[in-house]
Amino acid sequence: GSTGDGYRFARQAGHTVVPANPSLVPLVEDGDTCQKLMGLSLRNVQLTVYENEKKLYSDFGEMLFTHFGLSGPLVLSASAHMRHFGSKKYRVEIDLKPALDEKTLDKRLLADFDKHKNSDFINALGELLPKKIIPVVIEKSGIDPREKVNSITKAQRAALLRVLKAFPVEISGKRPIAEAIITTGGVSVREVSPKTMESKKLPHLYFAGEVLDVDAYTGGFNLQIAWSTGRLAGLSAAEEES
Incomplete structure (x- = not known):
C-alpha cells in the first residue's frame, strides 16, 4: 500500500535495498486441481512444500482451495519459504489425514x-x-x-x-504483491545499527518497519517488528536531539 518512496530515499542515502517480493501470500497452481475444489476449506491438515523435490517446509493448520490455487493461514506461512520461482520448481503435498499413519x-x-x-x-x-x-x-x-x-x-x-x-498440487508462482500481507526485501539490516536503528552510512537517518529487510510468519510478528523498531528508532532519535 505504500508508494515505495522509502526504498528510493534509502538508495539515495547510499543503502543497499534488497528487491521487494510478496510474502505471506496465496499460491498459484500449475494446473486445474484447485479450480475444481474452489471454496473447499480444510482444517487440521499437514502441508509440506518441496523445492526441486527437496523437502523445504511442513506444518499443520487450515487452508483453502481457490479458483487460482491455494490460500489460508497454512499456505501464507508456507509461501514465505518459496523464494526462487523461475530458477526452482515447487510442489505442495497435503496430508488429508495427518492424525493417522x-x-x-x-x-x-x-x-x-x-x-x-x-x-x-x-x-x-x-x-x-x-x-x-x-x-x-x-x-x-x-x-x-x-x-x-x-x-x-x-x-x-x-x-x-x-x-x-500426499495430495499433490504443483505451484507455478505467488499472487501479486498487492495481495501479499507483507514483502520480503528492503534496506539491508547489515547497514543499520540494531541497537538504535540508525543508518551506518548516514548519521541521523533511522529506519523502522517494513522498509527494512525483515519478515516473519503470520500471527502478529510483523506488526511487532514494526512497533519495536519504530519505538527504538524514535527513542534513539529523541535521545540524539536531547
Whole structure:
C-alpha cells in the first residue's frame, strides 16, 4: 500500500535495498486441481512444500482451495519459504489425514470398504472425506470411480493411500504483491545499527518497519517488528536531539 518512496530515499542515502517480493501470500497452481475444489476449506491438515523435490517446509493448520490455487493461514506461512520461482520448481503435498499413519488409515479404508463392498468406489469414501474432494482424490488415485469396492486390489488401495497422505498440487508462482500481507526485501539490516536503528552510512537517518529487510510468519510478528523498531528508532532519535 505504500508508494515505495522509502526504498528510493534509502538508495539515495547510499543503502543497499534488497528487491521487494510478496510474502505471506496465496499460491498459484500449475494446473486445474484447485479450480475444481474452489471454496473447499480444510482444517487440521499437514502441508509440506518441496523445492526441486527437496523437502523445504511442513506444518499443520487450515487452508483453502481457490479458483487460482491455494490460500489460508497454512499456505501464507508456507509461501514465505518459496523464494526462487523461475530458477526452482515447487510442489505442495497435503496430508488429508495427518492424525493417522498409513497402517491405521489402511485399516480405516478396509472397514469403510467392508461397509460398502457392493457399491461403486465413488460412493465408498463419504465417511472419510468432504464430498467435494472425493472425485478429485479418485482421479489422482487412478481407480475407476465406477469399479465395485469388492474388486479393488491391494495395489489400488496403496495408490489411494498415497493420495490421501500426499495430495499433490504443483505451484507455478505467488499472487501479486498487492495481495501479499507483507514483502520480503528492503534496506539491508547489515547497514543499520540494531541497537538504535540508525543508518551506518548516514548519521541521523533511522529506519523502522517494513522498509527494512525483515519478515516473519503470520500471527502478529510483523506488526511487532514494526512497533519495536519504530519505538527504538524514535527513542534513539529523541535521545540524539536531547
